[in-house]
């Protein structure tokens with residue numbers, strides 16, 4: 001898959017951008033704070049409808065355009081892409097409307113110039129983004145890791161995305177109901193209705209996440225062992241589904257072990273009916289606790305996943321370099337997984353990450369750059385790339401929200 005043209009209007013520090021992408025890798029370079037990351041973010045946003053930085057989406061609109069004196073301010077992101085067998089046109093609009101000093105914000109999505117639900121835009125453009133702060137996937141909170149699973153899966157599986165969105169709504173309603181039961185004793189009779197819906201949707205999410213992580217883990221483990229550490233280090237990646245009532249009397253280690261076993265069962269043997277039964281059982285066990293706390297304690301919204309290196313938890317025991325290698329392995333695995341699932345390579349977006357890698361790892365990543373149909377890289381200093389790489393790439397300078405092509409490869413022109 002390849003983006004042929006990108007248009008941005010009032011997005012971040014881009015007032016107006018019309019940019020053609022040639023074939024072959026593109027290197028965006030320039031000083032700090034010029035808009036390199038913003039450009040990758042725009043492409044990623046078209047793929048996922050999410051910003052990699054967790055913040056409110058209305059902040060993506062250009063500050064200068066965003067004046068309360070205007071009634072409506074619109075940020076637009078448009079991409080023309082070619083896939084294996086077709087050309088596509090996709091667009092997201094960020095719309096901020098002011099009324100008496102207050103604003104409302106909404107988004108619109110268009111595919112082939114027709115309005116669609118935002119959810120239905122996903123999957124048209126598929127991208128793998130690699131940022132320096134991605135190590136926080138290892139060191140950060142579980143919510144960050146769940147977000148990673150969701151964003152990645154939503155790019156290839158529309159049913160997952162749909163079920164996830166409905167699950168989150170049902171979860172909110174169920175929690176509100178649990179609080180109401182706790183406060184007034186009323187509503188017990190409708191709890192099974194919400195539980196039933198939650199279990200149906202949640203069971204799909206559990207199963208899909210389990211098969212996804214199992215497949216990602218196989219790839220990441222192999223890449224890490226064979227290509228990143230020359231057989232010195234074994235990494236394991238495990239999905240930790242919260243499909244059981246965590247027993248306060250048990251050690252953390254036991255709980256993790258139970259989750260790992262369940263993940264194996266989910267990925268390999270369990271049919272949806274069995275998962276549903278198990279989910280029901282866990283919720284039934286916990287009902288008094290859930291009513292007392294007004295919260296749903298088991299379900300995919302409490303899942304996690306983790307890396308282990310040589311048997312130890314990478315978030316607590318890994319060195320910074322080991323954590324970086326694990327993330328590199330994960331990203332390379334993600335490219336392979338997406339390609340296998342869709343029959344097409346995703347667009348690879350690399351933000352400043354090449355600079356952080358040693359020679360061997362850099363070579364491996366640049367290998368991946370060659371293997372996809374489109375890779376867009378950023379760097380403050382293009383000098384760290386080899387002559388060989390620079391000869392194949394188109395380089396562009398990013399300066400204060402403008403992009404200038406320095407040199408386009410003859411082959412790519």
Ligand SMILES: Nc1ncnc2c1ncn2[C@@H]1O[C@H](COP(=O)(O)OP(=O)(O)OP(=O)(O)O)[C@@H](O)[C@H]1O
Nearest residue numbers: 012013032033034035036037038059060061062063
């Ligand atoms: N909504 C917005 N409107 C206008 N400018 C914005 C908006 N959001 C961010 N910016 C600005 O965009 C600028 C460029 O950001 P970006 O992260 O893309 O820089 P960069 O070229 O990647 O720099 P670095 O090399 O430091 O990573 C920053 O100065 C930031 O303040």
Ligand SMILES: [Mg+2]
Nearest residue numbers: 036037038351
């Ligand atoms: Mg940047």
